[in-house]
Amino acid sequence: MSNLTASFSTRAVPDWRAAVWAGLIAGAVFMMLEMLLVSFFMNESPWAPPRMIAAIVLGQGVLPPPAPFDFMVLMVAMVIHFILSVAYGLIFAWVAYRWTWGTALIAGAIFGIALYLINFYGFTLVFPWFAMARNWISILSHLMFGIVLAGIYKGFEKGASPLRP
Numbered sequence: 001m002s003n004l005t006a007s008f009s010t011r012a013v014p015d016w017r018a019a020v021w022a023g024l025i026a027g028a029v030f031m032m033l034e035m036l037l038v039s040f041f042m043n044e045s046p047w048a049p050p051r052m053i054a055a056i057v058l059g060q061g062v063l064p065p066p067a068p069f070d071f072m073v074l075m076v077a078m079v080i081h082f083i084l085s086v087a088y089g090l091i092f093a094w095v096a097y098r099w100t101w102g103t104a105l106i107a108g109a110i111f112g113i114a115l116y117l118i119n120f121y122g123f124t125l126v127f128p129w130f131a132m133a134r135n136w137i138s139i140l141s142h143l144m145f146g147i148v149l150a151g152i153y154k155g156f157e158k159g160a161s162p163l164r165p
Helices: 016-041 048-058 071-096 101-125 128-133 136-156
Strands: none
Touching: 016 048, 016 071, 016 136, 048 071, 048 128, 071 101, 071 136, 101 128, 101 136
C-alpha cells in the first residue's frame, strides 16, 4: 500500500454522532484548559475567557475587570462555545472522516491553529476584544482543541472503538 492510500480509511460518510461528541468533549477540554492557564500563568480571573465569549451576544459591558463569577454570563458563554464546538466538530468530521488516526491527529492540530487564526485575527474585525487574548495560552488551547477533537472523533467513529458512547 502506498503512503498516500495509507493516510485514508474506507469510511464512506462521516459519523455525525461521533463528530458531535468530539466537539462537545474537545470544547470542554478547551474551556477548562483556557481557564486554568489564564488563572495560573497570567494571574487573571478564570472567568475572563467565558466573559469574552459571552460578550459576542451580551456586548462588551461584560468584559471590564474584575471578572467575577456570574452564572448568567457563564451560561451564555457555554451555549455559544458549545454550539461553535459542535459546529467545528461537524466541519472537521466532514473533512477528516476518511483519514487514519495519525493523519487525523496532524490535521486536528492544523485545524486548531487555523481556528486560532480565524478567531483572533479574523473575528477581531467584529469582536475587537479577542485581540486581547492573542497569546501562547490561546494558541495552545486551540491546538489542544484540534488534537482532542481529532482523537475523540476517530475513537468514537462507528466501528473504530468500544469506547463509543
